[in-house]
Amino acid sequence: MTFLSVARLGRYTAAAEVLGVNHSTVSRRVTALESAMGGRVLVRTAGGWEVTDLGHRAVTIAERIEASLRELSDGENADAVHGMVRVSAPDAFTSVFLAPAMTALRREHPQLAVELLSATQRVRQNRSGVDLEIVVGRPQVLRAYATPVCAYALRLYATPDYLDEAGRPDSIAELAAHPLVYYVESSLQVDELDRALQELPDSPASVRSTSVFAHVEATAAGAGIGILPDFLGDADPRLTRVLDGAYAHPLAYWAVARDEGPRNPAVAATLEALISYIETVRG
Template sequence: MSARPSDAPPELPIEALMTFLSVARLGRYTAAGEVLGVNHSTVSRRIAALETAMGGRVLVRTAGGWEVTALGRRAVAVAERIERSLRELVEGEGGDLVHSMVRVSAPDAFTSVFLAPAMTALRAEHPSLSVELLSATQRVRQNRSGVDLEIVVGRPQVLRAFATPVCAYALRLYATPAYLADHGAPESVAELSRHPLVYYVESSLQVDELDRALQELPGSPPSLRSTSVFAHVEGAAAGAGIGLLPDFLGDADPRLVRVLDGAYAHPLAYWAVARDEGPRNPAVAATLDAITTYIASVQSAHTTVDAS
């Protein structure tokens, strides 16, 4: 075998290129290593090999994690083409590009009602895809490292990210008929001050929009509070007071009825956020499409039932 001429460009390490693609999508060496089944030092070594071959930095560390440089964006485009070609080589032309793993962070209620069934349908269509769901009700992350897609409450203020609305809903007031019969139904928002409000622990609220909903209401007497939205539902259903609940949970629970319907509602929306490179990942794009498709089907079914 003849030696490579000394003036020839260095060979591009394919393994390093594909490792870089995973880091570009996830923003963290450790997260990429978990997906690829290698340790942090291996990821670091492969990135260094790629930068040596390309003659420059492909990633730069920021406060929000690893970000892709201009040279790195060229590498991402090439890596994506190679990824598609390798998939075709293994599975034949037209092989399934939706594979590997996708990680989604979302609030509990969204995860249970929308995300879990949507991902079940997605995996039925793409069985080579692994899905990890991380439940969290918190502010949008500024780095999104370690997750491919993040579902948050309210319009996010983010940099170097892709964001799109996926579902509108409202916080409304609910109680059991028995509670209202025993304690009286409030006839105005001001009269809520006589009723325990079942909602989040105020000091633990991390989402501004959820806190604003609380500030719109009068002070509550001692009440049951929890960091879990499902505890809010069960507390209201047990007669602990009037629950401030997402309408898609409260309306679906036969134990509850709306309180001050038409007089109070706090409109909100769920948004999906991904790193800039995220939507170019076939698995992330398919995940986002599966979520919006499932939500549209649920809303359509509810519209049909209401119309009948």
């Protein structure tokens, strides 16, 4: 079971935290398994610990043992969706989609613990320490499972008061006269988010932030024209679309997991619940 946790999370420290043991205990147990099987089941790579060919055989056996132990301890009607799932995702996605979806999932599976980690970054080749990583844009990754979960677009928004005072732009070129509220350019780690800004003219001095919720609040306070996800901007009654039809930067959120991740019933249920919730609320 220790080996299975490392195979799914890719990191001894992450597996140790989930199992409630220390790093050395994880290492000792994996070493004992390798000694018993007569070969390496894990190999260290730049992306964390990866499962070897012998390790894949061990994973299959470990998953059967896991299911049997669960049935033995909880009975034939044991809930396969239990334990802990860690999901890394951008703030906006977490607040609007992930948190309510996971709340609903836990109502069905109360033995499941969920940890949500905030991150807006390009997909990592090393996904160690998390079961699912939600990223912006189609990921280019090796030895991973990836699937799209939500399409959206960045659009332009402002308050009616701001537009009355500063004037409503009639073209993309006229945006050069308006402060654009968006990410701090030097901190952007996602190419697709950077390209959204490159499609627009240079902005006068404006309010920039690493937080999308700061973008929303600054725009609502009249700081300028905000470049916001449509699922946030359209839902805010303080804001109205600007240059609707003339500017929209289409994007998508993708879920990425290590190869062994979706074999975990809890991870599979998490992904299914997330996609189902998004389909329900977005139609």
